Amino acid sequence: MATPMSLNICSLPSDPLLHVLSYLNYDDLCRCRCTCKRLKELAGEDELWKRQSSIWWLSTSCSSSTWRRHFKEQFKNLGRYIKSYGVLYRTWARLEAFLAEHCPRLLTSIKAGATERELDEIEVKIRYPLPNDVRCSYRMHNGQKLVGPGLMGCMSISNHMRSEYLLDLQTASDCFQEYSGMYGCLPLTLCIHTGCSQFMALSEREGYLRGQVFYPSQAADT
The missing domain is CATH 1.20.1280.50 (Monooxygenase)
Structure with a gap:
């Protein structure tokens, strides 16, 4: 056998x-x-x-x-960004394609990506780590120049103009909040007409979830 x-x-x-x-x-x-x-x-x-x-x-x-x-x-x-890279890359690519067709002027205001060293230096400066997907997005584009229309929306509201810009790392870190009610909150955008900004919580000290994006006035109302 x-x-x-x-x-x-x-x-x-x-x-x-x-x-x-x-x-x-x-x-x-x-x-x-x-x-x-x-x-x-x-x-x-x-x-x-x-x-x-x-x-x-x-x-x-x-x-x-x-x-x-x-x-x-x-x-x-x-x-370190492998889990979020594909989604963010595709999102930026779609946005760039749309702007190239409909608003080339706005597209030219978007800055090139930040380096790992620049991101590390910002984290040392603000003494908080940035969420990994936020770092990844900054690697692709580091905000925009404060010229022309704002990336986050440009519109006339009643009798005033609103144009919200995506802030670069340096500007955002310079405006990092360390006072009561806003400890550990990093501004992401700025409307130069109203002074309003969207913030991202990097700490849960004020009751926000880490990574939560909010307008302070809206957060206060909820």
């Missing part, structure tokens, strides 16, 4: 294994590479990392010698 052949990873064909690996996340692929020589080789296949780069970094072209290296370089630069 023939002895049954034992089944293990090494005896399976590559194609079905690669198909299974294609369903894994980037961190699971990295774990697979640590299990055995066979999986280390298969989990390093470039097509798998092309897919991961497309999912997480929305990459359509490879900026390095391999897709795996491309993914690693992107992760080194933006890894």
Whole structure:
């Protein structure tokens, strides 16, 4: 009687294994590479990392010698934002496309993104960490110049004008609130016609949830 052949990873064909690996996340692929020589080789296949780069970094072209290296370089630069990067990138891209068609002047007022070092320095200055998705958004665009229409809305209300600008990091940190009722609140916008701002709570000291965005007058009414 023939002895049954034992089944293990090494005896399976590559194609079905690669198909299974294609369903894994980037961190699971990295774990697979640590299990055995066979999986280390298969989990390093470039097509798998092309897919991961497309999912997480929305990459359509490879900026390095391999897709795996491309993914690693992107992760080194933006890894802490990997869960929010795709959503925010698409949102900014849609907004830019809309402004390019309907309001080019406003588009030119949007500033380039901040660096990690600048974000770190702002956190040291205000003594609070920024939410990760907020940091990610500032990496893409660091507010806007206070010229022309405001990004957050420009309209005539009754007998006055309202134009709300998205503040850059430096301006926002200069106006960081540390008085009773507003401790730990960072301004995000400014209407130069009314002086009103939207704030984001970086502390729960005043009863806000961390990351909550609000107008002080509206918060007081609720």
